[in-house]
Amino acid sequence: LLLSASPGIIQAQCAPPAAVQTALDELPNGFIRSTWQKYDADLRALRARYPQDLFVQRLFIQRSRRKFGDDKVLAEYKALHERQPDDPVSAYLYGLALEGRQSEESIKLFEDAVAKSPGFPWPHLGLTEVYSTPVFLNNQERLKHLQAFLTACPDALEGYSYLTDRDDKAVLASYAAKLRALLLLRTDDRAIGAYVTLWSLEFKAHAPSEYDGVRKQVAEDLQRIRALKREDQRQWYSTLEEGYKLAKDQKQADWAHDERQRRLPEAWELYSMSKWYKDHPYPNTDEPAVQKRAYYADLLKQTDQWVKQRPEVARIWDARLEAMEHLDDVSAADVLTAVNADFKLAMDDIGPDWLIPSEYLTIAKVLSIKHLEPQLLVELAQKVSA
8 A cells, every 4th residue: 555645635635536436436335245245346446546545545444444343454554654654644544444443542643643734634533433432422522623624624524424413502503504505505415315414403403492494494405305306316215205204294204215115125125025014013012922923924924925036135034034933833944944044145145254143143042942953053152142
């Protein structure tokens, strides 16, 4: 990795160049393993193409952190900082790589970057992030650095999201006004998504007695957003759904939700499955056993159809196991078929290193209830407690 660009060049960037932003927007979307593999490959290629772009480097580091910390990536940015100890950019990037693992050291690196180059905005956002976490929570420091970042980069939409849990109505109103003025000039997908942040700020900046006026403003925003007709973008539907909920128009919120699932389902989604769950709420704990059995028998029957439509969706097999867990007349062979399919899909989607205890627990629970595969059950129990 060679980042030889001078800090002065990097400082001026509050947003990536248009070509880089387009390339970032074109990274694949989704949460199954094959999509993530392509995402990682494309991101690595993008990093090789733009080795000196701060935004590509930031995304690469953030992605490595989501993979529970990539030691090779961490070592790479550590080496970069050691080669360039006086460079605020390398200090910032190494601090970003350490964030969440050694956040105390991240604070030192971010503060060092600020001291070396006060005009470099991104360490301020890094400090905002760290001071927003429960372990290092410091509202005074968080607001100080967030204000410094937004002063330097008022058009950087991501900064405004760190204000949504503030209680100072004057501060919220001020930044909401700035964000609204910014969004009124933009129609790109990132701006459409930022309306959710804007609405959150505006509601928190007003007293409950003033909410009707805020809802009226949200309704006007929705008209403008809907007129953009971005039917091929998930973010468009998601923003409309959230806005309609805030405007207390549940019918239109349901429309946005259903249209997104129907037109642009995520890898784990199936529209008919979501609709069935919506129409069939879970039975209450105090309902008669016969009604509970009827519910889970119907659920099992539905999964027969869903598996035929989308056998690669682990969530469907989860539902099938849940139904089997509550029924006594399911054969051991059918249970094991569902267990094996669910386990394989979970492994294929996210890999053994990503498989979290709750996913082991789903399988372990039904094996325990059905008294099946005791050896596998012991292995799963060990993973859950690890």
